[in-house]
Amino acid sequence: VAASQVPRDTDAILDLLRAGGGRATASRRATIDVILAAGDEHLAAGEILRRVRTTVPDVAESTVYRILASLEDLGVISHLHLANGASAYHPAGARHQHLVCRRCGAVTDVPDTVFDELATVIDAFYGFSIDASHVALQGHCSACRTAAATTP
Numbered sequence: 001v002a003a004s005q006v007p008r009d010t011d012a013i014l015d016l017l018r019a020g021g022g023r024a025t026a027s028r029r030a031t032i033d034v035i036l037a038a039g040d041e042h043l044a045a046g047e048i049l050r051r052v053r054t055t056v057p058d059v060a061e062s063t064v065y066r067i068l069a070s071l072e073d074l075g076v077i078s079h080l081h082l083a084n085g086a087s088a089y090h091p092a093g094a095r096h097q098h099l100v101c102r103r104c105g106a107v108t109d110v111p112d113t114v115f116d117e118l119a120t121v122i123d124a125f126y127g128f129s130i131d132a133s134h135v136a137l138q139g140h141c142s143a144c145r146t147a148a149a150t151t152p
């Protein structure tokens with residue numbers, strides 16, 4: 001599914017899953033609802049599981065993780081790594097990079113195009129094609145830099 005064609009409502013996404021086999025279970029619906037409701041939030045797999053269980057309390061962890069994998073295969077969601085290698089998910093859409101503050105944990109989305117020049121340089125020198133959006137860049141956000149500068 002191309003990014004521009006990724007459906008944004010639960011029933012359309014359930015149809016996509018159904019086309020790949022299996023039935024539209026309550027856990028599928030709950031998982032999709034959680035992801036769509038999160039909007040621009042970046043949810044760790046464990047947090048998705050916690051939220052799904054508020055609707056389907058007895059769902060197995062492996063079931064939710066399998067649904068996440070299917071949704072990722074369909075191009076509905078994508079994963080990224082914010083810190084320490086842990087995976088987080090958000091609806092697939094325009095590719096973007098993430099800046100994660102080491103101090104407060106704030107996540108800032110940055111368009112991939114910001115890295116175009118870097119990608120060109122790395123390609124030219126190393127023949128290497130970078131995926132700038134898969135792993136977040138760590139550093140300090142402007143609020144934390146300000147706080148650090150004014151703390152004696």
Ligand SMILES: [Zn+2]
Pocket residue numbers: 079080081134
């Ligand atoms: Zn990954």
Ligand SMILES: [Zn+2]
Pocket residue numbers: 101102103104105106140141142143144145
């Ligand atoms: Zn910060």
Ligand SMILES: [Zn+2]
Pocket residue numbers: 040042090096097098109
């Ligand atoms: Zn993001």
